[in-house]
Each structure stands twice: as C-alpha cells, then as structure tokens.
Amino acid sequence: MKITEMHITPIALGDPPLLNAAGLHAPYCLRTVVELVTDTGLRGLAEVPGSVAVDAALAEARAVVIGADPMNWHALRAKLAERCSPESSKARGDRPWDGRTRIQVFSAMDVACLDIQGHAFGLPVAMLLGGVVRERVPYSAYLFYKYEGAGGELAFGTDPKATGWAAARQKAALDPDGVVEQARGMIAEFGFQSIKLKGGCFEPAQEVAAMKALHKAFPGMPLRLDPNALWTVETSIKWGRELEGILEYLEDPCRTQEGMATVRKALKTPLATNMCTTSFAELPGSVRLGSEDIILTDHHFWGGLRASMELAAHCRIFGQGVSMHSNNHAGISLAAMTHLGAAMPNLTYALDTHYPWQWEEIIVGGRMKIEGGCVTLPKGPGLGVQLDRAALQRQHEVYLRCGLKERNDEPEMQKKVPGWKFKPTRW
C-alpha cells in the first residue's frame, strides 16, 4: 500500500476571549487538517495546531510521504526525520504552547497512518495501540479566566440568542465567583468529574482564592491549577503550601526541571508538567532531578499516538502518573486523544480538553458528545470520524478571512490592556 495524496488544509475555529499567561486568545484559533489517501482508496485524517510554520513543515514532508507505506511507520518516521528541518532552539519557547514543527509533522503522519490502518483492518486506532482498556475516556472541566464575549464572527461581542452553556460561555470570569459560575455552567452541560483552572493570569492570591472557592463549591472534586510557569520557585512554594490538600495536582507552577524539583521537595501536592519536561530528550533529566510526579502527554507534541504510548510506558516504569495536555482543537484531535486515552493502561488522570470552548466542527455528525465528563470511544474503524468536506471548506474560508497566521496572544491582550507585555516569570 502506498500513500498517493496528502492534503493540508488550514482552518480557523471561533474562540472566546480566554486569558492565559501569554495574553488573550484571538477570536479564532488555528488548526491544520491533514488527509492522506492511499493507492487502495483508503483515507487517513489528522489535526495539528495551525500556523504557517506547521503548514510549511507539512508541505516539506510531502516529498517523503507520497509513496510511503502507511503500514510501515518506522520507515516513514526515519524518512521524515531526515527530510524535515530540525527544530530551532526557540521552537518550544517559553509561551504556554509548543511551536516545534517537526514533532507535529511526526504526529500528523502517525495519526493519519493509524487511521488508514484502522480502516484497512476494520479496527479502532485504540486497538492498534495495544488494545482498549476503557470505552469511556474521562476529561476534566477546563476553566479559563475570560473577558465577556463569544469570539468567532462576533469577535469579542456576545450572541444574545445563545442559551445554556453557549450563553454561560460568553460571560466574563475574572474573579473567584466568576470561575465558580463558569464551572457550574460547564459541568451542568458536560458532567465533568474534575476541574482544571488555567492560571498565570492574575496574582497568585486571586488564583489561589479561586481554587479555594472551587473546592468549597465542589467538595471532593479533583482540582488542578496551571500557572503556566509564571511563578518563581519561592512563589510556587508559598502558594503551593496554601493549596495543600486541595489540589489533585499543581501544573507547571515555575520554569525548568531544577525549579520544579525544588518546589516538589517542598510540597506534598503532586506536580505535573507539559512545559518543563516536554520531550523524550528531557525525560532523563526529569528522572535524575525528580522534578515531576505526572507527565502530561499531548500526541501533537510528543510525536504521535505511538510515541505517547512510549511516554506512558516510561511513566509506568518510573512510577510517574500520566495525564494529557490540550490546546484548542476540533473533533479529529478529540477522537485521537480519546483513542489514546482508551488504550493507555496507566492513564491516571482525566484528560484536558478545550473542546467545550469551541462550537464549530469539521467532522460528519458535528460536535462530539461529552457525557458524564467522558467521551465514548467513537464507533467504527480508525479514528471513527469522517471529514465533513463542506464544513472543512467553510472553516478554511474563515481561516483565509480572519488573516491570522500563527497564534500570538500578546497583541490580542494589548487590545484590552494597552501596553501589556508577556513575561516568562511574572510573580
């Protein structure tokens, strides 16, 4: 079997004005959809975070993808490693998101080839990853501080006709009460059994107060706070102590494995990371320093689903927990994340997802369901999702119209707070 076509389609999806360490989400988030077609007529899908850099890297990969056997991942991966430009040293950077492009090419090709294999064999991707250990994969309620507004074509305006969560989602959440109200709205809609707050937006005292308010409003609910590494080691220890007994885990309070190791020694609360240990090359350092209790995989940034299974095996060997990081995404990624969650024997925490913050879809059947906080493994072979080509075209046109070429939360923030500047360490 050979891959004969590779289609790369950048899309934009509406996104509300969510606050985070790097500033403010633009009214649109970018994704790139990749579709492979084989000489036997099989199709494989993948979705990665969108940027002109990722699109260029995917286009560069096409020369070795066309003609490759989608059954032989090791061979294709070796060719991609030769072909694709090495990451620049700034590619991971200090922003909350991950700008490495080569690893995203690996991820896209891994997922799309697995989708093809699943269709060829009549098996879900989770089976190809070793087998299904759970049909219902738990996600957490991912809360954000936010300004009022819907995002998308309304830019930061609001849609007065919205009801339910679509209405609740538009409200501002800029203090503990707003955060608790947002949690109530999101949990009423999706039934999540754990909660994560994206921190790094306000002074630690306010974010800690929000966690305490959530703890009071949802007694017994596992809670997570992610300051996106904006805190110093001292701040992390000080406010981490305030939160002892309240958090399921504290995610990336500060920068570097050395920093995390120091905080970890001072706290009982487990520490998780997707910023301090983000690659296989960094795992030995994490082990040596004992910097984290939990590694957050993200198949987009670890090189695919198979690579994420290797990460899970590593965590099992070294007694670390596994959870999953998320960026804004559509249903192809949600399906891939769910297959991974279904296959990972040692998935010890509910996964993150931004899915409740989007409302558009590019897959047949529209929005995937989250019920009881879980996504049920899609039926059908491969990823179990098909492209809605009209919807894909529509979101591609949104991409062309919106004019965004990469994620950059700083200028968006400056529209709200003139002169605002990103700082890698703020408090």
Added chain:
Amino acid sequence: MKITEMHITPIALGDPPLLNAAGLHAPYCLRTVVELVTDTGLRGLAEVPGSVAVDAALAEARAVVIGADPMNWHALRAKLAERCSPESSKARGDRPWDGRTRIQVFSAMDVACLDIQGHAFGLPVAMLLGGVVRERVPYSAYLFYKYEGAGGELAFGTDPKATGWAAARQKAALDPDGVVEQARGMIAEFGFQSIKLKGGCFEPAQEVAAMKALHKAFPGMPLRLDPNALWTVETSIKWGRELEGILEYLEDPCRTQEGMATVRKALKTPLATNMCTTSFAELPGSVRLGSEDIILTDHHFWGGLRASMELAAHCRIFGQGVSMHSNNHAGISLAAMTHLGAAMPNLTYALDTHYPWQWEEIIVGGRMKIEGGCVTLPKGPGLGVQLDRAALQRQHEVYLRCGLKERNDEPEMQKKVPGWKFKPTRW
C-alpha cells in the same frame, strides 16, 4: 474475534553437551509450543522455554485466554495479570536462565496474538510492532565451551556420519584453540559477523586467553564474553582491563547493579546485561546507578514483543544500547526474535541465538536459514512460520521419552565431574 482453543505442547530438542556457569546442558533442551485458535479459524503460535512450571502457568492462564479477543492485548494482559500466580522471589534466581513463569505466559500470549493479528491483516508481525527497519536481521556466532558429543538421541556420543558444521559441532572445545576452531566451523556455515563466547566455565585467565585467540584469528570482528556473573567485582575489573580494546561488550561479568556500576566505572569496555537488569521494575535502578551500557532484551523474559519494544524505547531515551539474549530454541522463537530485530529502530548489536546448536525443527520447511550471519524476515503474514504437526508430535514424544521436566545443568555436570556444584560467584 475470540480465542476458542489453546494448545500447550511441551517438546524436547537434541542439545549438545555445552558448558556454562550452571553446569552442562542435558542431551535435550525443553521448549513449550503454544497454539491459539480463534472462532474465525485463525491460528497463532508462540514458543517459550519449557518446564513443568511454565506448562502449569500456561494451563492456569487458559481460563482467561479462552474467550479473549486476540486484538485487545491490553485487556488480555490485564486479565492474565490477575489470573496468573505472582512470581516467587526465587524465580529469577542466580542461574543463567530465567525461571519466571508469569512473564513467560505474557510473552507466549503476546506473540501468539500478534501472529493471529498478522494473519488477520496480511501483515508481518514486525509491521504490527511499528514497521520494518531491516529485512535482514544480524545474529552473532554463539560459541560454547563443550565436551565432545552430539547430544540428542546420541546422548553425549558422536555421529560418525555427520559432515560440515554438524561434524564440527560435535568436537570438544575446552581451550582457546578449541574455541577458535569452533568459531571457524560456525562462521563457515552461517557467515556470522560477530562472536560471543559463553564464559563462566573456566578460570578467567583461560577465558580471556580464548578471547585474545579469537581476536587474533578474527581481527576486527566484534567480540563478546559472558561470564554469567560468576566473577567478583575485583576479578571483573582485573580481567576486564586485560580485554580493553578487544571486546564489543562484556556481558554480566558480576552480580547486581551495584557490582556492574563499579565495574563500569573502572572499564572503558561497554557492559551488557541480562542478569543484573532483567525487568521493567529494575530499570530505574539501572538508570540511577549507571550500571549498564546495553540491555539485552529477550521477549520470553520481558513479557513479549510489544514489551521488548517498550524496553527498546527506554534504552533510546536513556542512551543505552539494545541487544538480545537467547536460550536454546526452535524456529517459532527464531521467527519472533527476527521480527523484533526487524522492527527495533535502535537495535545496535547483532542478536544472540543458540539456533546453530540444534538440528531439529517443528516448523514447515524445516530449519530456517542463517546466511551472512543474518536471518531474513520470514515471508508471509504473522510470524511467517507454520507448525509441522508431525514434527511437533515427534518432538513431543521425545519430550515424553527423555523424562526431563525442567532445565537443571548441575546433575548433568556431575555425570562428567563428580561432586561438581554450582556457585553463584566462583572467581
């Protein structure tokens, strides 16, 4: 798909009088062949080291194997982990071989299910492990000190009609000259490009002299010595220094990760292990102590082919090399080892195999070919080998006749050297 039948067939294969740290090989080695059959008529094969204990463990597993989906390894493995008796603390023991039974059950089921999957999908097992990176998998010439004799039905007598390697194989090899002659005979037949000597049989000075003689006779050939942990740390350092620049690696000179770490600090020669780090639970210790450069996988003792791929990923992450351990085996195991070798991107050393020491087979077509030191990945789906049922029956009858129930090299040695006793550390 469901597994509806599980056949467990102990067999015995003729084995020459090979010396090793634990004594002397009996005239027969034991293997157990496992065959799974599905409700769709597919069949999957596996082979594990034979003993009544392994056969009992496999029989114990049958209750959860029957009815299981051979596509869902994670689910079956979890059921096996619940069902199968935990290993006794003595199961790994201090002998060169590995007596753990539960892990061998995992291995047998992993291999047989992959064979079924390969047949279902029309793909070689190596593709199911991620893809083929090499079609020709390199093995090393595995030399043994030995007494004169053929083994098998001739017991320790010789077959005067034998020619070529079959004749050379019968000769005694009890000193450096004998070892070099054995190497010449084996390499003439199979074309191996690297050499391993099973040591731990004679005083270090003699074994080191044998390695020097091999180095002189085969200049530039990668050489390995395996004293099977019979040396003290001091002896390992002393004789390891004598061998600097001659060995590709020194395998398990002494016991324990602490011992290996001390030796490793003193030598430039890389150290390999299949006795000091033998399980996932022991990998953190190996990393912490820096005890070995190379881990020898063996899918029988690491829980299968998929588990061996996890081990390979671990070695890649931590910059360790990967090679492969062997016990006496037939063609099903050789096929499985070859698929693993074909799929492992970071296979950095030729694999060990005892295959040249056996002459019987239980697979259709008889003995697999080793040419230029390599086994070519079998054609056809799954493992690419089929059971020769008449041959299986014949070797099962040999098993029944020979009366051996487990491997024990001490009484065999005592027939040659009265009063000989195994010592875990001898020199």
